[in-house]
Amino acid sequence: MAFDEMIDADSTPRSPYKTYNDWYSRQDRSHLIQKSRDAENIFRKTGITFAVYGHADSAEKLIPFDIIPRIISAKEWRKLALGIEQRVLALNAFLDDIYHKQEIIRAGRIPRELIERNEAFLPEMIGFKPPGGVYTHIVGTDIVRTGEDQFYVLEDNARTPSGVSYMLENRETMMQMFPELFHENKVRRVEDYPYQLRQSLSSLAPPGCKGKPRVAVLTPGIHNSAYYEHSFLADMMGVELVEGSDLRVMDGKVKMRTTRGYEAIDVLYRRVDDDFLDPLTFRPDSALGVPGIMDVYRAGNITIANAPGTGISDDKAIYSYMPEIVEFYTGRKPLLENVPTWRCSEPDSLKYVLDNLADLVVKEVHGSGGYGMLVGPTASKKERALFADKLRSRPSNYIAQPTLSLSTVPIMVKNGIAPRHVDLRPYVLVSDKVKIIPGGLTRVALKQGSLVVNSSQGGGTKDTWVLED
Structure with a gap:
C-alpha cells in the first residue's frame, strides 16, 4: 500500500494538509x-507546451496540470x-x-x-577550473x-535540468485562481527564482568582467522540446x-550580435x-554552438553554466556510487x-536482474525522460524477453532498481479526488553558496497505478507548497 501524503491510515488529513483539507471540504x-x-x-493561452520527439503529433502538447497542490x-x-x-x-567536488x-x-x-x-567525460576539461570553481x-x-520519513534520491540532473518554468507557471496559475489559500497556508515563495538565478549566474562572471555582467541564454532553437522554457527564463x-x-568569437571574447554591433557576453x-x-572542439557538424567558444572558456573569458563535462554526474552508473562519493568528499x-x-x-548483478526482471525497473545509464527503460511489473512476458536480450548484449548500458511504492497525492478526477504517484524535482542554484528553492516541480502519474511521471510519458504536474513554520 502506497504512502498517502494527504490522508492518514485512519482517514484523517495529515498535518501539512489540515488547513487545505478544511477549505477543500467546503468547496x-x-x-x-x-x-x-x-x-x-x-496554460493554453500562455502557450505552456512541450514537444515529444518521435511522435507524429510531436509539434506541441499542453502539459497536464492538476489544481490540488x-x-x-x-x-x-x-x-x-x-x-x-x-x-x-x-557532486561539485567530485567533478x-x-x-x-x-x-x-x-x-x-x-x-x-x-x-x-x-x-x-570530457578530456578537454582536464586541468581546467571554471570561474568560481563551480x-x-x-x-x-x-x-x-x-513513507512518513522515507525520502530517496532517484537521480541527479546536473547537465541541463529542465522543468523550472512549469514550477513557476504552476505557482502563478494557482495564485491567480486561489489567492486566499497562500496566506491561510503560509506557503513559501518560489516566484523570485528568475531573480535568484540571474544573481547566482552574475556572481560567477569571469574575473576580467568589468561592470554589470552580461548574461544570455543559449538555446538550440524553436524546434527544441524545451524551447518554451528557454525563452521564458x-x-x-x-x-x-x-x-x-x-554569437561569434571576436578579440578573445564571445560576442552577441546587437543593433549596436557585437557586444561581449560574460x-x-x-x-x-x-x-x-x-x-571546433566537439561535433564538427554542429550548427547549434559557437566555433571557438571552448578556447574563450579555457582562457577564462566567459562562464558557461552548467560547465561542460558536468553530464557525467547524471550517468546512472555514477549514481550507483553516490553514497561513496558523498562520504568521500x-x-x-x-x-x-x-x-x-x-x-x-x-x-552477479546481471544474473540477479535477469532472474528478477518481473520485479525490477531497468534503466539506460544515459537515459532520461522515461525512455529506454523497462518497468518489470507492468511489462509483458514478450517485452521482458526482448529487454533481457538487450541486457545480455550491452550489460554496461543498464542499471536496475526495485519497483518502489511511490507516495501518492490526490488529483481531481470525474467523481472527486483519487491518489496518484508523484516525484519531486527541487531546483538548486550554486555560486559561493547553495540556494535551494523552497518547492520544486511535482510530477504526477495521471494514469491509475502508473509509476511513470514524465510528461513525455503521459504524466502531469502540480504546484508544490512548502509551508513556513
Whole structure:
C-alpha cells in the first residue's frame, strides 16, 4: 500500500494538509471542476507546451496540470534541503576531482574505466577550473518518497535540468485562481527564482568582467522540446535569448550580435548539449554552438553554466556510487539515501536482474525522460524477453532498481479526488553558496497505478507548497 501524503491510515488529513483539507471540504464540486478548466485555459493561452520527439503529433502538447497542490511541511523540507545541499556540494567536488587530481579513483572508491570510458567525460576539461570553481550552477535533484520519513534520491540532473518554468507557471496559475489559500497556508515563495538565478549566474562572471555582467541564454532553437522554457527564463531574467548563429568569437571574447554591433557576453546559460557546443572542439557538424567558444572558456573569458563535462554526474552508473562519493568528499554518510541499485556491468548483478526482471525497473545509464527503460511489473512476458536480450548484449548500458511504492497525492478526477504517484524535482542554484528553492516541480502519474511521471510519458504536474513554520 502506497504512502498517502494527504490522508492518514485512519482517514484523517495529515498535518501539512489540515488547513487545505478544511477549505477543500467546503468547496462546491462544480466550482472546482470549473477552476480546473480555467487552469487549462490559462496554460493554453500562455502557450505552456512541450514537444515529444518521435511522435507524429510531436509539434506541441499542453502539459497536464492538476489544481490540488502537493504540500510539504517545514520540518520535511528542512530534512530534504540539508540532504540536497550535501549531495550538490559532493557532486561539485567530485567533478573538480575527476578533472584534476582524481583522488577518488586513486583511493579505489570508483573504477577508473567508469570515468575515463564514459561518453560524458570530457578530456578537454582536464586541468581546467571554471570561474568560481563551480561546475554545477543549476541542479535538479529528483526525489521520491515511500513513507512518513522515507525520502530517496532517484537521480541527479546536473547537465541541463529542465522543468523550472512549469514550477513557476504552476505557482502563478494557482495564485491567480486561489489567492486566499497562500496566506491561510503560509506557503513559501518560489516566484523570485528568475531573480535568484540571474544573481547566482552574475556572481560567477569571469574575473576580467568589468561592470554589470552580461548574461544570455543559449538555446538550440524553436524546434527544441524545451524551447518554451528557454525563452521564458530569458524573458523573466531580463536577458537575451540567443542561438549559436547570433554569437561569434571576436578579440578573445564571445560576442552577441546587437543593433549596436557585437557586444561581449560574460555568462552563458547554455541549454545546448556538450557535443553541439563548439564544432571546433566537439561535433564538427554542429550548427547549434559557437566555433571557438571552448578556447574563450579555457582562457577564462566567459562562464558557461552548467560547465561542460558536468553530464557525467547524471550517468546512472555514477549514481550507483553516490553514497561513496558523498562520504568521500564530505566525510559524512549521505543524509538522503539512493534507491538500491544493481549495476548490470557486474556479472552477479546481471544474473540477479535477469532472474528478477518481473520485479525490477531497468534503466539506460544515459537515459532520461522515461525512455529506454523497462518497468518489470507492468511489462509483458514478450517485452521482458526482448529487454533481457538487450541486457545480455550491452550489460554496461543498464542499471536496475526495485519497483518502489511511490507516495501518492490526490488529483481531481470525474467523481472527486483519487491518489496518484508523484516525484519531486527541487531546483538548486550554486555560486559561493547553495540556494535551494523552497518547492520544486511535482510530477504526477495521471494514469491509475502508473509509476511513470514524465510528461513525455503521459504524466502531469502540480504546484508544490512548502509551508513556513
